[in-house]
Amino acid sequence: MIGVIRVFTTEIEEILEQHRKIISKSYGVPTINKCIPDQPLGIFNVETEEMAVPKIVALGKRLEQEGCKALTIICAADPAIEELRKEVAIPVIGAGSAAALTALALGQPVGVLGITDTPPPVIENLLGNLLVGYLRPEGVTNTTDLLTPTGRTRGLEAVKQLLNQGAKVIVFACTGFSTIGLADLLRQELDVPIIDGVEAEGLFASTLYKQQASNA
Amino acid sequence: MIGVIRVFTTEIEEILEQHRKIISKSYGVPTINKCIPDQPLGIFNVETEEMAVPKIVALGKRLEQEGCKALTIICAADPAIEELRKEVAIPVIGAGSAAALTALALGQPVGVLGITDTPPPVIENLLGNLLVGYLRPEGVTNTTDLLTPTGRTRGLEAVKQLLNQGAKVIVFACTGFSTIGLADLLRQELDVPIIDGVEAEGLFASTLYKQQASNA
Numbered sequence: 001m002i003g004v005i006r007v008f009t010t011e012i013e014e015i016l017e018q019h020r021k022i023i024s025k026s027y028g029v030p031t032i033n034k035c036i037p038d039q040p041l042g043i044f045n046v047e048t049e050e051m052a053v054p055k056i057v058a059l060g061k062r063l064e065q066e067g068c069k070a071l072t073i074i075c076a077a078d079p080a081i082e083e084l085r086k087e088v089a090i091p092v093i094g095a096g097s098a099a100a101l102t103a104l105a106l107g108q109p110v111g112v113l114g115i116t117d118t119p120p121p122v123i124e125n126l127l128g129n130l131l132v133g134y135l136r137p138e139g140v141t142n143t144t145d146l147l148t149p150t151g152r153t154r155g156l157e158a159v160k161q162l163l164n165q166g167a168k169v170i171v172f173a174c175t176g177f178s179t180i181g182l183a184d185l186l187r188q189e190l191d192v193p194i195i196d197g198v199e200a201e202g203l204f205a206s207t208l209y210k211q212q213a214s215n216a
Numbered sequence: 217m218i219g220v221i222r223v224f225t226t227e228i229e230e231i232l233e234q235h236r237k238i239i240s241k242s243y244g245v246p247t248i249n250k251c252i253p254d255q256p257l258g259i260f261n262v263e264t265e266e267m268a269v270p271k272i273v274a275l276g277k278r279l280e281q282e283g284c285k286a287l288t289i290i291c292a293a294d295p296a297i298e299e300l301r302k303e304v305a306i307p308v309i310g311a312g313s314a315a316a317l318t319a320l321a322l323g324q325p326v327g328v329l330g331i332t333d334t335p336p337p338v339i340e341n342l343l344g345n346l347l348v349g350y351l352r353p354e355g356v357t358n359t360t361d362l363l364t365p366t367g368r369t370r371g372l373e374a375v376k377q378l379l380n381q382g383a384k385v386i387v388f389a390c391t392g393f394s395t396i397g398l399a400d401l402l403r404q405e406l407d408v409p410i411i412d413g414v415e416a417e418g419l420f421a422s423t424l425y426k427q428q429a430s431n432a
Contacts, residue, residue: 082323091324093321097320097321101317101318101320101321102423104313104317105309105314105417105420106307107297107298107308107313108301108307183427187427187431188431193424194427204322207318208322208409211410214403215400215404
């Protein structure tokens, strides 16, 4: 089983389940998800990230105890990833590093789509010189904005702009893009690799899981 | 279709097909393989690498023309990868970078197993501080040595030594280990992630292929 860590608080089952379902559906692996307590607005600045770190670590340890063979953190900023890796014996994968590393495997100029002023440091640092552009879809400053009817249209417009800036690969720097299914929309419209962070971390985690399962 | 580039010359169908079959079997994707001409001993020093580069580029271009949607170079040194990426419009994946990047996604200390005196530069550079040990199985100096009855045993011994040196993840720095099925042997014996370069490059290539195919 793969443990899926949501870094905000919700009691709405449908919202909680979204990313776990993407990983299970894409790769045919069993997943379980849990969210951290008392942060309905998730992580949106340094303070809220610091608040979340011990909660993510505690949740990851619990998921390991419950039998998970790999953990995924559903956030492109990879919050608490180093801290959690020190506390568990199973692999811990983050959406930001997984997406950036997948882009590096292609070796082409990368355009990054996010919802913050600048890309998450983990993505910026890993991509280095391959990062040729970063954009936030117009009018989008949080994941809720993505859920409006124009969220996907604005996302497509921003990606077209990134391609004009020389990008040959697109990386999502927000797991909210997974929620609105932006990757599939872009793949239908454009002929460049689209790297969705949740799909990327699910890819690494599911591969490890399958290798272990087939040799257990 | 995924194009599989073998960087040595053989007319023996069974040998030519080995790595293509691993990728097709592991990920359920169609593959085609071709080898470069006039290098039966492959790449084993700077001179033979320089000789191979234009041949790999020419072969990659041909595979693109024949309809391949992604290319994989079957060698952990990623020969000609940058040159080929400049000449084709489809993604080019190398065994060395794919394996190292997969290890980086796990973020744990890495032990590298190879057949040369030092790890391929692409792997060493990508892993940076995460590289905690490099070993060559005793008595192995070329891929032919791997095919002897003791090849797998010596591989297992070397990997155990890497784990004693602090490695928590193992990366193969030679695609000859794929030929002898070392990854599955290690997975049966040891409880750490084993990253096989051919599997890793196949993972990236097949994911791109599937995404494109499902939206074509």
